[in-house]
Amino acid sequence: MIKLLNKIRRTGRVAEPAPPRPPLSCPKAERLAGSVQLRHVDAGSCNGCEVEIGSVFGPVYDAERYGARLVASPRHADAVLVTGPVTRNLAEPLRRTVAALPEPRIVVAVGDCAINCGEFKDAYGVVGAVEDVVPVDVKVPGCPPTPEAIVTALRGLTGR
Amino acid sequence: MTAVIASFAQVTMVVLGAPLLVGVMRQVRARMEGRVGAGVWQPWRDLRKLFRRQPITPVGTTWAFRTAPLVLVGTTLVVAATIPLLTTTTALDRAADLFAVVGLLSVGTVVLALAALDTGTAFGGMGASREMTVLALVEPTILVAVFALSARVGSTNLGQLVDATLHNPLQVMSPASLLAAAALLVVTIAETGRLPVDNPSTHLELTMLHEAMVLEYSGADLGLIELAASMRLTLLLGLVASLFTPWGIATSLAGLPLALLAFAAKVTVLAMVLAAAEVLLAKLRLFRVPELLAGSLVLALLAATTSFFLA
């Protein structure tokens, strides 16, 4: 009977066990102490990184268990997740979004495009990498980066 | 003096416990979705961080924006000191009755709506407008349910209402009481901005009610608002628990520890049921919400009329 109940309880539990805790990846994250709210900005991504970010907050990787959460307003956020090369139209909005955050602000560049424009280097609509527009604190390389890599980066911020 | 101590204990318990209650609800939700969840302490971690972070005053806002979080928390603290959660004789029990408690909670909503309008953004106005609509429609249900409960007691002061139920436990099973309980639960859900009326974890501005009003707040201001939101949830659930299952509530100081345990158990069970229901529900379209609230008003009216005939 107990076994059956346990079986029922476990069914549908798909979250993977947590890997060991990585070190803090950014000195600004020290005061956050286990809670990071993120605002996501798609600066011109091909949506590959978005799919991965989506699964980061899904049941399998469950970044929420480390204290990371996506929020609607940059006022509520501690960090901005930026994906994609910064296109002309999004350069100014990106600056404004980062400026709207309370200080200190953390910018996480997710994916190769965000770090060095990747595939879209020298494209006519691209202003440059995220670093060319706003100061970047944490980089998550990969095209697209694996959910594990993103989770590790986020754990570097939450410290859990 | 004992009343003051009891009130102080209640306020302390609500302030410390309310974020935990939200943590429990999120945890239940996470488990049911197959996630691990952040643990029940996460809301406290969030609050600690928010209190440390920089608050931002948008250019062009006035005192309405600045003072709203403090007044909001203030009203909830007063309510926490008033309603019988641990004991039936709180310090403010004779000073504020159920009508005043409902009014104070509304004051909190009103200052937040004014602050949202003060920012002069489209989302602020939208949130305020929707929140006020829900508030206007919730009010009749609450007061008629109060009628159903107070008619037999002869008082609207909460201490006396709870005392009456303690002395006559069978009353809880009367049709009037059951109908009133159902009506009040619907109202609690609407007032605290939970599913299916509002979605507290939405990221889409167009589906927001409460969240749309606080989009401009950050840092300590936001922390106060979140703390107040969790306290309001605790208080309303606690009120329902005390009105309909008052057992375990303390009548003297010595009973306080036991009352604390009983109260925590009752509210946690209620919250877990609510959280489980939320996983299974989808948000109602905004213009279907009035139908839900009209339904709860009908329940409350039935409760009030049956209180005459089947008392």
Add this chain to the structure above:
Amino acid sequence: MNLIEWGLAGATGVAVLGALVALLTPERARSVVAGIAVAGVGGAGLAAGVAAIAGEEFTAHLPELLPLFGVTLTLDPLGGLFMAVAGAVCLVAAGYGVSYAGGGHGNRSRSTQATLPLFTLTLVLVPAAGSVSTLLVLWELMALTSLVLVFTDHRARPQVTSAGLWYAVMTHLGFVAILAGLVVFAAAAGGDTFETLRTAQLSPGLATVVFAAALIGFGSKAGLVPLHVWLPRAHPEAPSQVSAMLSAAMVNLGVYGVIRVGFDLLGAGQRGWWLVVLILGAASALYGILHAAMASDLKRLLAYSTVENMGLVFLAVGVAGWFHTLGEERLAALALAAGLLHVVNHAGFKTVLFLAAGSAVRATGSRDLDALGGLSRRMPVTTALFAVGALGAMALPPGNGFISEWLLLQSLVHPPAGAGVTTALVLPVAVAVVALTAGLAVATFVKALGVGFFARARSRAPEQAVESPPLLLATTGVAAAACVALAVAPAALGPALSRATGATLGVPTDVVSGALTVRLAGIASTISPLLILAALVAAVVVAALLVQVVARRPARRREAPLWDCGAGPPTPRMQYTATSFAEPLQRVFDDVLAPETAVDTHLASPYLLARMRYQRRLPDRIEHWLYRPVLAVTAAAGRAARALANGSVHRYLAYGFFGTIGLLVALVVIP
């Protein structure tokens, strides 16, 4: 001579003298003269009213003043209460009017300024009328003087004329009803003074006729649905201090009339009457606040809110009558006390609201909420004062409106043992109506305050608004201070309410008592507004400290531009307007309001919109369904009658001839 005699004689003297002097003084000084006179009359009325409440008695008969019956004046605590309220409102409005008219707004014309003291006098004297003829004369004088004041700005704005005409017709129809009812009453009683009327034995049918006529007549003055149509037209069009006098003082006299005739002269009569009063009151409250919630004209919103509040008072009066006829004196006294307290509270916050709104209108030249906004930066004091009034009107603690609605709810939620089926149905529905009204009032005044005064300026005028001169702020501030006093120490009015209800119901009660804590006779519920306010202040301080404790070293606050979703600064036109704020409620109450909306879309291509135009009109449905047909029939009858008079002298002679013959025949046939 006692204080009441001094007060009333002084008021009359000052009013007449003030009117005469105002006629003679040059334009510059006219408003000062009128203001002093109004203040004098108001102050005298306040003093006399308070004296009457305190127990002084007064009766005077002046046979030479009017032919046939003469003038009879008498004052009891009930009349004293209404007189004191009217006097206090006028006292505040007087000072405001001096500065308001001086600023170039309003009208400094002879007619307006000379009428003001006389209008004030009638407001103060109506509750002292002691006979039918006195009441009728004063009532008609009040109607005429207020009519002149409503017409003040008719040169500047054409809609004033239309509003004035509505008012003129409605008030005179009401007068006809009162006249008919009271004259029938007096004829049946064989006397004209109220004392004679009290002792009269009327048949139930005749009593019902008298009461119905009085309810129609007095109800129309108080804006009782469906006789309210003039109120939201006329009140906003008058200068703001007159709006306050109309909305905070004159409408009360409608309530006074119903209480006086129904309870005092007719001895409470039949239960059915009060059910009608209760239903009409509930309908007025809901209909009024629903239209207030939709209104985007600030002063029209306030006028509809007056309809709402008078509806609540009538509901309370109806409940009082209902319980009184059931023999539940305790609850009847409580309900009546709730109604009277609401009259006082409403007078307080409505004065503040109209005066503060007047300041805003004066500074911006606009009453349209959709064009206002941002006043809290330009006019901080006015905004704060409006907020005090709005808190009262929202009926939330710690506002003053809350206490009277609390009393009203207390009278409703403690049903008498063994109540009948009707009571069991009426009371819960009444509670629901009061609650829905309160909820909608919250939405209404959040809109008025949040959209009109907070937010960002939606047009140029509020951007350049300047704070009002000190006299306007000071007078509004006095009214706001009165609201605060009423809010924190309502028990101070307990003895006054007890005396007034005792005098009306004929049983001495101690219905509201206590000092810090409000206690009710026979009901265990208590409330202490002062303690709630103190706790709230303490809690806010604790909350502020809590942040410091949890954060240890909190970050410094910073100013930043509004979050614009990254798309550049949001323009003021992107804000929610009053119309959009009310839209969800409009949808919910679609069936009652029946709004007329028109959406024109101009497509640039099948997929792209070039232009879009949204229009919404919210005509008063009752006016539409009830008054339109009557007006049409009247107009048709007028046109038909024109055919009778075609200008031929022969025909007119024939009319005269046949008319005389017909009369003679009738006299012969009818014995």
